[in-house]
Amino acid sequence: MATYRKWYTPYVSPLDPCPPLVPVSYETPVQLYLGFQPTGMKQFSPFEALAHGTLWPGLFTPYTNPYASKKRRHDNDG
Amino acid sequence: MWYYEKKLQYPVRVGVCNPRMAKFLIEQYGGADGELAAALRYLNQRYTIPSRVMGLLNDIGTEEFAHLEMIATMVYKLTKDATPEQLKEAGLGDHYVDHGKSIYYHNAAGQKFDMCIQSKGDPIADLYEDIAAEEKARSTYQWIINISDDPLIKDSLGFLREREIVHSQRFREAVELLKEEQQKKKVF
Numbered sequence: 001m002a003t004y005r006k007w008y009t010p011y012v013s014p015l016d017p018c019p020p021l022v023p024v025s026y027e028t029p030v031q032l033y034l035g036f037q038p039t040g041m042k043q044f045s046p047f048e049a050l051a052h053g054t055l056w057p058g059l060f061t062p063y064t065n066p067y068a069s070k071k072r073r074h075d076n077d078g
Numbered sequence: 079m080w081y082y083e084k085k086l087q088y089p090v091r092v093g094v095c096n097p098r099m100a101k102f103l104i105e106q107y108g109g110a111d112g113e114l115a116a117a118l119r120y121l122n123q124r125y126t127i128p129s130r131v132m133g134l135l136n137d138i139g140t141e142e143f144a145h146l147e148m149i150a151t152m153v154y155k156l157t158k159d160a161t162p163e164q165l166k167e168a169g170l171g172d173h174y175v176d177h178g179k180s181i182y183y184h185n186a187a188g189q190k191f192d193m194c195i196q197s198k199g200d201p202i203a204d205l206y207e208d209i210a211a212e213e214k215a216r217s218t219y220q221w222i223i224n225i226s227d228d229p230l231i232k233d234s235l236g237f238l239r240e241r242e243i244v245h246s247q248r249f250r251e252a253v254e255l256l257k258e259e260q261q262k263k264k265v266f
Contacts, residue, residue, distance in 0.1 A: 027220065031247035036254050050088065053240030061243055063236060065224045 002033045004061050021067075029061040080140065087144040088237045090151040093230040097168035100156040101186055102222050106238075107149045108183030108191040111214040117142035119195045120208065126199040131252040135208075138245050145238055152231060153181050201256055209249045216242035 007023040041058050049055045106112045120139030124132045157165065157179060165174045172188055183191035196207045219239035223232050 027217070029216070029243050029246075031243055031250060034247060036251050037247065053088070053237040054244050056244075059244055059247060060240065063220055063223060063239055067224060 002028070002030070004029050005066065025066040027063065030059055034058070086148055086151060087141070088148060088234060090148050090155070090234050091230040092152060092155045092228065094228040095156070095159070096228065097156050097160045097164055097170060099222075099226060099228065099231065100153045101169050101173075102225065103149055103153050103156070104181070104184060105186035106215070106218060106222070107146065107153060107181065109185035109218070110194060111211055111218060112185070112191075113142045113146040113149055113215075114183055114191060115195055116211055116215065117146060118193075119197060119211070122195065123197050123204045123208070126197075127201050127204065128256060130255055131201075131205075134248055134252050138248065141241070141245075145241065148234060148238065150181055152234065157181075202253065205249050205253050205256070209246055209253075212242045212246035212249065216246070 004027060005025050006028055007025050009023045012020040012022060037056075037059075041056055043049070043055050044052055044057060052060050054060050108114055117139050120135040120142065124135035124139065127135055157170070160168070160170075162171075162174055165171060173182065173184075176182070185191075196204070198204055198207070216239055219235050219242065223235050223239070226232050226235070
């Protein structure tokens, strides 16, 4: 099962002007992995489909602000 | 030809009076990777795409207009009750002088929509362009979600972002369809 968010830690210099805000994230949503959609995938009910923006649970890749958790770390550190 | 259904594709609710959000959202209205650019690009490209995937461009291009309408609704709700002073504070002073309370096709930096729409007439070039555009629109929504403090707007933007994912998936499938060997004569 693929993960839909990846993290990496760039080099942090002791001379950087701002406190580091690491690790850095980027999104890798489901369409990068699915290939041609197979037949017979599970479906949401029409109402759920509207709420999710897709008919297919297998295509649903929600997004959350990655800074929400990072900010806290940053504050604790500094 | 189109039929118009007089409702939004997904409900748009705005909970926080923050005209500054309108300035950010306008990027998806009249920006280079915005909904208007997407709609016009797909509906233009569909004529020179193989007929197997023409319908896909037609459908997605049409849906982009429904997204455009959602963005317009958000921007309008955020600006309609703002005083000129509040608009100025939100960085929309230039906009107000030029357009009043009207919304307009320009990006977050105020550059007018300039029709720089890619359409090469080469099916693979066009579809890869479209995949890239969907991923750029997806990331724009992510950045707007990151700077928004309004859960209701975030909900609508989350819907629009998920649609970009589905569109990207469908364009990737269109590429696979065009890559398939068609009516290949078997030579023994």
